Amino acid sequence: MSMNFKNFPMVSKVVFGRGSFTQLGEIMAPMRLNEHAPFIYLVDDVFENNSALIAKIPLLYSDQIIYISTEEEPKTSQVDQLVETIILGSSILPSGIIGIGGGSLLDLAKAVALMLTNNGSSEDYQGWDLIKNKGIYHVGIPTISGTGAEVSRTTILTGPTMKLGLNSDFTPFDQVILDPQLTEGVSKEQWFYTGMDCFIHCIESLNGEYINSFSKTYGETALELCKEVFLGSLNSEECQDKLMMASWHGGMSIAYSQVGVAHAMSYGMSFLLGTKHGIGNCIVFDHLKDFYPEGVKLFKEMKRKHDIHIPKGICSNLTDKEFDIMIDVAMSLEPLWENAIGKDWKTKITRPLLKDLYSKM
Ligand code: NAD
Ligand code: ZN
Secondary structure: OOOOOOOOOOOOEEEEOOOHHHHHHHHHHHHOOOOOOOEEEEEEHHHOOOHHHHHOOOOOOOOEEEEEOOOOOOEHHHHHHHHHHHHHOOOOOOOEEEEEEOHHHHHHHHHHHHHOOOOOOHHHHOEEOOOOOOOOOEEEEEOOOOOOOOOOOOOEEEOOOOEEEEEOOOOOOOEEEEOHHHHOOOOHHHHHHHHHHHHHHHHHHHOOOOOOHHHHHHHHHHHHHHHHHHHOOOOHHHHHHHHHHHHHHHHHHHHOOOOOHHHHHHHHHHHHHOOOHHHHHHHHHOOOOOOOHHHHHHHHHHHHHOOOOOOOOOOOOOOHHHHHHHHHHHHHOHHHHHHHHOOOHHHHOOHHHHHHHHHOO
């Protein structure tokens, strides 16, 4: 690895605790610029009829809730649309953007906060360190655990030509509220898929070439927590608390290393078929025993214990051209392969190999 050590920005402030969501008003009050500059809440529409949660959002003056469907993962066009709506709705910039939901809502909140102060379309900023100006104050409140989007310096967006994040030092949240109680209503399947995103982050980080003591410390902690949550016998509160911390640590681990084969292939699949991140990772990871033997063994054990049936045959009717699209996207993610396989990955990862793997999924 070159001697170019990352100077990684972290979340500025974080609260953890069951019920900490009720502190939101108190936490945000000092950040209000003035009474004409609203706080805009981007909330997963799964909560639209959850009056207990909505009642705890401390709306004042012209503060606003915008409900967002997570049927599809965040898009650059969606970010641009939201930014336009917010700018047209107020004569001045908002005091802050608050994302309440899973990885989709956290990414949207980060992206909107950045695009309110950077000109043009969000698709112009997909990549590394293209964002010029600091975004507005942004707060992340996860309601499902696993992605690590609450700690990361990226916000993954699907654009017209690629699925790639706005990676920048301005991306991480200014404030995160970790209230495990908010994850109460998640379905078993979704809990598993998003939780496995964290598990896979750990396996890919710990087994990659980029591993170092910083990433290892976080990765090992997160992996232990995942084992307790998915293979142990914790009560549901412990499960919620520990998975939320696993997600945080898993995110910190990859922040200083990199993901690997499952993420590369899952991005390809998601780009072509719109498969969501958590489930896509599971579909792929199930077939990666040659790359991550120990991890895949544990994964299958977890799957069995929770009676999860990963969709099968989703690539069975694809054309050669479609396989090529998935393979192109997967292979374009060079750092992921370099981390997983090594500098000479191109000699080992061939198009026929990837096609063979995809065709089994
Ligand atoms: P998600 O945000 O799409 O949510 C998954 C589902 O769970 C949705 O249907 C949502 O409505 C539901 N849900 C969330 N909280 C709930 C609750 N408390 N009760 C009931 N239902 C609830 O999924 P996710 O897996 O958290 O995030 C996936 C997204 O995160 C993808 O877009 C992916 O690209 C992104 N991601 C980002 C990063 C990053 O570092 N920025 C990392 C990994 C993934
Ligand atoms: Zn992931």
